[in-house]
Structures are given as C-alpha cells and as structure tokens.
Amino acid sequence: MLKALELNGFKSFADRTRLEFPSGITAVVGPNGSGKSNVVDAIKWVLGSQSAKALRGSEMTDVIFSGSRSRKQANAAEVTLSFDNSARILDVDDEVVHVTRRVLRSGEAEYLLNREVCRLRDIREIFAGIGVTTGAYSIIEQGKVDALLQSSPKERRLIFEEAA
Amino acid sequence: MLKALELNGFKSFADRTRLEFPSGITAVVGPNGSGKSNVVDAIKWVLGSQSAKALRGSEMTDVIFSGSRSRKQANAAEVTLSFDNSARILDVDDEVVHVTRRVLRSGEAEYLLNREVCRLRDIREIFAGIGVTTGAYSIIEQGKVDALLQSSPKERRLIFEEAA
Amino acid sequence: SRDIFVQTLNLVRGHFQELYRSLFGGGEADIIMEESETDDVLECGIEIVARPPGKQPRSMSLLSGGERTMTCVALLLAIFRSRPTPFCVLDEVDAALDEANIDRFVDVLREFMSSTQFIVITHSKRTMSCSDTLYGITMQESGISKHVSVRFEDVSADGQIRQSVQS
Amino acid sequence: SRDIFVQTLNLVRGHFQELYRSLFGGGEADIIMEESETDDVLECGIEIVARPPGKQPRSMSLLSGGERTMTCVALLLAIFRSRPTPFCVLDEVDAALDEANIDRFVDVLREFMSSTQFIVITHSKRTMSCSDTLYGITMQESGISKHVSVRFEDVSADGQIRQSVQS
Numbered sequence A, B: 001m002l003k004a005l006e007l008n009g010f011k012s013f014a015d016r017t018r019l020e021f022p023s024g025i026t027a028v029v030g031p032n033g034s035g036k037s038n039v040v041d042a043i044k045w046v047l048g049s050q051s052a053k054a055l056r057g058s059e060m061t062d063v064i065f066s067g068s069r070s071r072k073q074a075n076a077a078e079v080t081l082s083f084d085n086s087a088r089i090l091d092v093d094d095e096v097v098h099v100t101r102r103v104l105r106s107g108e109a110e111y112l113l114n115r116e117v118c119r120l121r122d123i124r125e126i127f128a129g130i131g132v133t134t135g136a137y138s139i140i141e142q143g144k145v146d147a148l149l150q151s152s153p154k155e156r157r158l159i160f161e162e163a164a
Numbered sequence C, D: 001s002r003d004i005f006v007q008t009l010n011l012v013r014g015h016f017q018e019l020y021r022s023l024f025g026g027g028e029a030d031i032i033m034e035e036s037e038t039d040d041v042l043e044c045g046i047e048i049v050a051r052p053p054g055k056q057p058r059s060m061s062l063l064s065g066g067e068r069t070m071t072c073v074a075l076l077l078a079i080f081r082s083r084p085t086p087f088c089v090l091d092e093v094d095a096a097l098d099e100a101n102i103d104r105f106v107d108v109l110r111e112f113m114s115s116t117q118f119i120v121i122t123h124s125k126r127t128m129s130c131s132d133t134l135y136g137i138t139m140q141e142s143g144i145s146k147h148v149s150v151r152f153e154d155v156s157a158d159g160q161i162r163q164s165v166q167s
C-alpha cells in the first residue's frame, strides 16, 4: 500500500509537500483549482506515465511549477512515492520502496529506486508486476469514471487483457 | 418563456404528465435514474431534434415508453410544449403557442402547431427564429457543460455562428 | 455577414471578459480568432484563453474541473447576453463545482433572470436552496416517472423526496 | 493465454454480477464476448449489458448519469476482486451520484478495504463523512498548493477548509 507521497515543484506544489496515506478510505478535499487532481497527476507521473496529455499538459516539462505572483518558476519537478512493501508485494527486497522521478526545465530526467539511479522502465515494470500500470484501472481520473462504458468493445478488451 | 411541458408515453413517463414552468430559476431534483434528463430529452425532441443519438437512443422510436413490470409498452410517444408568447417573441400571432410532436411504433410521425398539423421544419424554424435550435446553447446536456472547451477551434466557431 | 460575425464576436468577448470576472471573482479571459490559412475571417477557428485569479497564464488543458465549468458558463452566458434566449435548460452543470462556486454561479444566473427562464437539474442542496421553485421527479412505481412539487424541507439527506406533497 | 483470458473474464463476470446487485440493490448485469469475424477469442470485443432493478432491459445508452457511474464502479471493483490491486485513486467519481447511491458506493468500497487502500477526491459531504481520514488541499497563497489535515467539522458549508488545523 502507499505510505506517502512527496511533491516538490510539481505543478501547483511549489514547495516540498509530504502527504501521508493511511489505510482505509482517505477523502481528499478542497476548493476548485486547489490542486487535488494535481496530486493524482503526481501519482501517475511517478509511476511512469509517458504521456504529457494524460497529465493534462502538452509537454512533459509542463509539470514543473511555472510560477505564481509571489514565486518564480521552479527549475525542476520531483515526486517521491513511498510504498509499504512489508508483504513483499513488489518484486524488491525492501520493507519500504521509494520511487523518485525528477525532470528539469531542459527536459533532462532522472529516476531513482530506493535512492539508486534506474531507468523509467524499471519503475514501470515493478508496478506492472502488481497490476498497477498507468493505463489501467487503479487510477480513475476526473470525468473518466464511465470510460469503460464509453469505450468501444475492442478498447474494453484491451483493458481486460491488462487485468488478466 | 416556457409555460408547460406535457409528456405522454415519452421514455419513462408512461402516463400523461404535466410540468408547469414558473419564471425564475426552477431546480429539477430526484434520485438517479428517476427521469430528470428524460425531461430534457423531451424538450429537445419537441423542439425538433433529428438525432436519435442526441436523445441517447439508436432509433427515433427509442423514445416511446417501452414497458415496465406493471405496464406494457406504449404505442406512441407524445410531447407538447406550451410557450408564453404574449411578447410575440415567436413569429406566431397567438398569446400561447403549443407545439406537439408524436411518434408511433411504426415510425410514423406527426407535428402540430396550435393543434394544426404542420411539418417538423415549421417547428424548427419558429424556434430558430429566437435562437433556440437543438444544436445550440440553450440546452446544456448532462456531462456536456465543458463542450465549448473540448471542441476544436473550428467547431467552436460554428457554435458562435449560430449565435450570430 | 463577415462584419456581423466580427461584431457579434466582439460583443460576446466583452461580455465574456466581464462574466468571467464575476464568476471567478477576478482573473481575465478572452476570445481570440485564430490565424486562418486563407486569412478569411469566415474560415478561422476560435480560441478561448483564460487565467483564474491569482494564477499565471498557462495552457487551458491544465485547468481544474471546476475551473473548466466556470469558464464555459461564462462563455455561455456571454452568448446569451449578446443574443438573449428566453429559456435555458442546464442538466447537472454544477457537478464539478464546490459550494463557493455554486453560490457565484447562481448569483450570476440571477442577473439573467429578467430575460431568461432557467431550468436547472441538480443533486446539490446548495443549488436547490438558491432556486425559486423545486420540481421533483420520482420513480415510485418501478420504471415509471412522475413529477411532484417539492419544498426544500422535503428533500431528505439521501436525495429522496418525501411523498407527502405529491401534487 | 487464450484460456487465461477466458478464465479471467469468467471470474470478472461473476464478481461483476454480484457487485452490480450490491450497488444497485437488485437488477442484473453481464459481460459478453462479442462475435468476432475470426472466431478467435483473442480478437473479439467485450460488451457490457446491465438492467437496473425494476426496469426493463434496454440499450445501455439510455442509462442515466448515475446509473452509468454505478455500473462502471461495479465493473472496476469486479476487476479488483479478480486481481487485487493494493491501492486505488478515485477522482470525483461520485460527481453524478445522489446521496443514496453514494452510501451504497462507500459501503461497497468498505468490502475491499482489507485488500485495497482507497484515495477518493470528492466535494461531497456524504463521501467525506463516510471516509476514515480527511486530507485537505488548499491554495491560500495564490497559485501554491499546500495540504492540511482536516476534521469533518472543519469543512464549512462552502467547501472552504478552516485553517485552524494546518499541520
């Protein structure tokens, strides 16, 4: 299960922000435009999303905090997801697994698995191993709950295959 | 302005049902699946919608009440919209304008303007005259409020032209 | 007809800018005619740009769900102001809005009430409490819709309508 | 792999039928493999059919907004039951639901809580009151998001979060 999410310079989270995730049902609340869906984007991104469009941007660097009245833009965006792996659900021999993704204004990217540099595909593979892929069904985006009904029979079948 | 809407055999409105519309803001409320959007479909339909898809069906006869546990299906659907025309907004010389649309299981259709048989295009033209067309902006369907942002620049332009 | 189009567009633009500020309590928005290859005004597309208050200008795709709704409501009402329509039916347009935005939304609808009659379908108690009339649609007999007139007190916590006031 | 697919599909089907009945309090639903031209199980599409309680079977396109949401939630959770996923993020999936359906929805989420951690973004007080933990996201300094931990009493009528409990 997820233990925590740390965002720094990711979209509207200009400052380092740590969110702890308890078990059970956690409701994330706040006014329109406050940054709730940006938290969802951060989770998708750190799990290896390769589509800027899936994060509502047009380029991958659109996730870097781009400035506010009181703050100039950030040079990089970084998100770390900490995963409780005491049940060894992930194919990594550690109690806690930390996944970090970073991108600079230049487009340069960096990926870390428990503080060691790795490739994006290593991160994607670890989570694909437990059925969590960025295309799939563990993250339902705003406005997309009825995607399964909207899609064509063939598209639906692809989603099922990912689950199989 | 709208005075009243009468539905008979239209979708889930098996029995003749009359809705009076006051001025101001009227909130239509009720549980999921109770028939609120069906009322919107009835308004679109009686104003001359020619697309079964816009009414969530695949054929025009899908709007006929198709039966329930206690009731067998209806043979026809009929909707009458009564319009307060005291300000002569509509190009019809009457205090109140009644528009009726009827469809039978056979697909046979009938249109009435103040109890006189007319063609569908007569109804469409009268309302186009006041900027109310079934494609346009006086009826915002469920889930479609951000259609103007979703559409392409060219599509948006067509909507503007209808308004101009 | 080219002139009529540009004239209407400018009219809508002005209203859009004003309505956007009312709905958002600030910020700015605009309607822009895209460059068209033929340089013909009747060929070009229309772009919407908007910047919510306190935020930097950035791509429209990054807007939140509620911000998108409010932007589109501003545009829709701007078109109404340029070409009044006697009635308007809104089916659950408040679905993405928080209660502060629902208040601003209904306040703006009230500005149009003299020229436009609004029929608003909603699950929100907030919207219901700001409306003049409540109409209930129920399905007591399975599969069959009926209407009931409702008072605000009749709408219970779970959205069910007490049948004591069946008309 | 053809067999694995059919096997999984049948597993999901069973769960879907059961979850649909829990969420709707009745009715029935199914997952159907379309006829494919090649007659190859790995080529055919997948159809969803559903009939809410008390209603006749009819085209899925005629379903209401809330009925569509509940049907998709049943399908999603059916997939989880066949292949448990440790966490699930739901962004405003309750937008189209009335409060009676939100209750049934949250009750069903609870059945999965032992195997799945849920993070639910919502504007609904109903959903908030049924959750174990509330997390607030605010934008006090313009354009900058921060989080605050929240108690249900701190969420005011207009969705604003009182700052007294900033963590």
Ligand SMILES: Nc1ncnc2c1ncn2[C@@H]1O[C@H](COP(=O)(O)OP(=O)(O)OP(=O)(O)O)[C@@H](O)[C@H]1O
Pocket: A010, A011, A012, A013, A030, A031, A032, A033, A034, A035, A036, A037, A038, A039, A062, A063, A064, A065, A066, A067, A142, C052, C055, C058, C062, C063, C064, C065, C066, C067, C096, D143
């Ligand atoms: N790179 C960025 N830098 C700074 N701010 C950004 C960036 N990308 C997006 N934003 C801001 O984030 C805001 C959207 O946040 P988000 O979608 O998370 O809102 P939300 O809390 O989900 O709201 P709603 O309840 O309306 O869905 C937008 O106003 C946008 O300007």
Ligand SMILES: Nc1ncnc2c1ncn2[C@@H]1O[C@H](COP(=O)(O)OP(=O)(O)OP(=O)(O)O)[C@@H](O)[C@H]1O
Pocket: B010, B011, B012, B013, B030, B031, B032, B033, B034, B035, B036, B037, B038, B039, B062, B063, B064, B065, B066, B067, B142, C143, D052, D055, D058, D062, D063, D064, D065, D066, D067, D096
């Ligand atoms: N021809 C028909 N005959 C009988 N019932 C029909 C017909 N067409 C649609 N229905 C029923 O109408 C119901 C949908 O009604 P509607 O979309 O108006 O609900 P709603 O009140 O808008 O709900 P929500 O709040 O979920 O959007 C469906 O359950 C469908 O079975």
Ligand SMILES: [Mg+2]
Pocket: A036, A037, A038, A142, C064, C065, C066
């Ligand atoms: Mg959002």
Ligand SMILES: [Mg+2]
Pocket: B036, B037, B038, B142, D064, D065, D066
């Ligand atoms: Mg509806």
